Amino acid sequence: MARRVRVYLPELHAGRSELPREQAHYVSVVHRLGNGDRFTAFDPESCLECDAQIVEVNRARVACLLEAPRAADIRGLGVTLLQGAAKGDRLDSVVRAATALGVDALRIVLTERSVAHPREMKVERLRAIAIEAARQCGRGDVPRLEGPEALAACLPSFGAVRALKLCLTPAAHEPLANLIRDWTPGTPVVLLVGPEGGLSAGEEEAARASGFAEAALGPLTLRTELAALAALACFAGRLPGRVDTTPDVEE
Amino acid sequence: MARRVRVYLPELHAGRSELPREQAHYVSVVHRLGNGDRFTAFDPESCLECDAQIVEVNRARVACLLEAPRAADIRGLGVTLLQGAAKGDRLDSVVRAATALGVDALRIVLTERSVAHPREMKVERLRAIAIEAARQCGRGDVPRLEGPEALAACLPSFGAVRALKLCLTPAAHEPLANLIRDWTPGTPVVLLVGPEGGLSAGEEEAARASGFAEAALGPLTLRTELAALAALACFAGRLPGRVDTTPDVEE
Missing domain, CATH: 3.40.1280.10 (SPOUT methyltransferase, trefoil knot domain)
Structure with a gap:
């Protein structure tokens, strides 16, 4: 079953990005994602999200490539x-x-x-x-x-x-x-x-x-x-x- | 504001009753009820409840007088x-x-x-x-x-x-x-x-x-x-x- 891991990443922008320590731990230790694995990065405060791919895992460091952010389409009830x-x-x-x-x-x-x-x-x-x-x-x-x-x-x-x-x-x-x-x-x-x-x-x-x-x-x-x-x-x-x-x- | 304290009391029956230790603590310490105070005793497993009045508080012991149990009128949704x-x-x-x-x-x-x-x-x-x-x-x-x-x-x-x-x-x-x-x-x-x-x-x-x-x-x-x-x-x-x-x- 495909599962999509969501990772909170403030100030989303397209391109290569090194994950903050907490997020790096989350993807590489909690979810055991590795090189080439994909996840969804999201920044709920700006209502943006984007697809991301891990390009380097080195001990506690995780680097990924972010695609262009898009508007998140799920909003509140009103x-x-x-x-x-x-x-x-x-x-x-x-x-x-x-x-x-x-x-x-x-x-x-x-x-x-x-x-x-x-x-x-x-x-x-x-x-x-x-x-x-x-x-x-x-x-x-x-x-x-x-x-x-x-x-x-x-x-x-x-x-x-x-x-x-x-x-x-x-x-x-x-x-x-x-x-x-x-x-x-x-x-x-x-x-x-x-x-x-x-x-x-x-x-x-x-x-x-x-x-x-x-x-x-x-x-x-x-x-x-x-x-x-x-x-x-x-x-x-x-x-x-x-x-x-x-x-x-x-x- | 009147508040009605509810006390779980299995095997309800009319008459004088000494409260089990836990219930005695609940009425006399948690709610600080004393002689003459009233509460509702209920036994949800037999769907009964009754009015009760405290008639004696002696350290950890609480005795009360229970009125005739009546069928509890609040039931589930189905x-x-x-x-x-x-x-x-x-x-x-x-x-x-x-x-x-x-x-x-x-x-x-x-x-x-x-x-x-x-x-x-x-x-x-x-x-x-x-x-x-x-x-x-x-x-x-x-x-x-x-x-x-x-x-x-x-x-x-x-x-x-x-x-x-x-x-x-x-x-x-x-x-x-x-x-x-x-x-x-x-x-x-x-x-x-x-x-x-x-x-x-x-x-x-x-x-x-x-x-x-x-x-x-x-x-x-x-x-x-x-x-x-x-x-x-x-x-x-x-x-x-x-x-x-x-x-x-x-x-």
């Missing part, structure tokens, strides 16, 4: 996730899963019940997680990561935003699937998901005032990271599979 | 998940998330590309994870856990099963949401999800022969544990939220 600040490892798994499910932007919002109050988002760390998730899932871009910002401060600005605005609420009457029945992929969506303890009644009211409809994911209580990705999955489940049937490597 | 055997911690997270999303049964199947081949499922361990997930999500039952069994051996038996049979396939043309458009909650579904490396072409063919339709969750490659729960989320997203708005405690 969904911005406003995620209530959650404890560190939960945020990691939200970034990882949301990237693979095609979220376009992830804004961390501080809410009344946010237990975690990151003074300064570990943006570099989350970006690395997103890039690694993009590599694994075959995505040609990465979601924008923003925040943290206070929900109360940013919510009013969504009043004027033309998008399908949804707020996950445990007691909502309307199932999420009903609310997105007429959604077509790429149409802008803003999805608000509370932190561990949920949104307060006041925050839910403020969301309604800014045009957010309350959406349910069934009668069970979902942990915040599961709620976010379950909602995103309802959008991903509206899309056909990939055209290229060459399986990516899943580690 | 979905059986056939999950390709995955490495241990991935299986843990499938059990945890699938329980919270309402799966009815989880059968671990050994496939051609299963890296993990558990000789003997750690059923007790997985059952404990499912019970803990049921406690957290407010579910009154737990999914049946079965397997491992060879996919090739069990697949033909599904030919005669009257259910909506779906097989997640990365290159499927039909989005999952389209295939479940006419599904109503509780209608039987069998959902087949491959292991880390996916199903082989032969397994996909055998699934088709047994009446499984190929379903897509978008163009990106999802890790096996994410694929399973993303598919389940598409079903959960068809259900309204809970009627009782008392929030459960989420840790």
Whole structure:
């Protein structure tokens, strides 16, 4: 079975290139690629990718020849996730899963019940997680990561935003699937998901005032990271599979 | 904000009861409940729950008075998940998330590309994870856990099963949401999800022969544990939220 190894390579350009140490280890040790083997190099931050061929392997050094970069053709769903600040490892798994499910932007919002109050988002760390998730899932871009910002401060600005605005609420009457029945992929969506303890009644009211409809994911209580990705999955489940049937490597 | 603590208590019966050590620690130390405080005791294996009141706290000992058990009213979706055997911690997270999303049964199947081949499922361990997930999500039952069994051996038996049979396939043309458009909650579904490396072409063919339709969750490659729960989320997203708005405690 042919497998296509994807390698993150920032600042792609055609021609001979020596791989950074981490990438060299990845292709030559993890995947045991050698001289003449091919892989896909991608730079999700500029949405470019290109075919590459290894031309020299010398201990820890790997040189390759890159073809002309092309625009990556897999993009996000059109969904911005406003995620209530959650404890560190939960945020990691939200970034990882949301990237693979095609979220376009992830804004961390501080809410009344946010237990975690990151003074300064570990943006570099989350970006690395997103890039690694993009590599694994075959995505040609990465979601924008923003925040943290206070929900109360940013919510009013969504009043004027033309998008399908949804707020996950445990007691909502309307199932999420009903609310997105007429959604077509790429149409802008803003999805608000509370932190561990949920949104307060006041925050839910403020969301309604800014045009957010309350959406349910069934009668069970979902942990915040599961709620976010379950909602995103309802959008991903509206899309056909990939055209290229060459399986990516899943580690 | 009123919070209802849920405590797993096997063999529920009305009357005075001394809590097992673990549960005593959970109510008196983790949640700091004391004399007179109330909680919900539940036994998901018999689908019963009841209201309980603490009547004595003495160091590590907690005694309570249980009211008459009632049938738990939250049940599963009607979905059986056939999950390709995955490495241990991935299986843990499938059990945890699938329980919270309402799966009815989880059968671990050994496939051609299963890296993990558990000789003997750690059923007790997985059952404990499912019970803990049921406690957290407010579910009154737990999914049946079965397997491992060879996919090739069990697949033909599904030919005669009257259910909506779906097989997640990365290159499927039909989005999952389209295939479940006419599904109503509780209608039987069998959902087949491959292991880390996916199903082989032969397994996909055998699934088709047994009446499984190929379903897509978008163009990106999802890790096996994410694929399973993303598919389940598409079903959960068809259900309204809970009627009782008392929030459960989420840790």
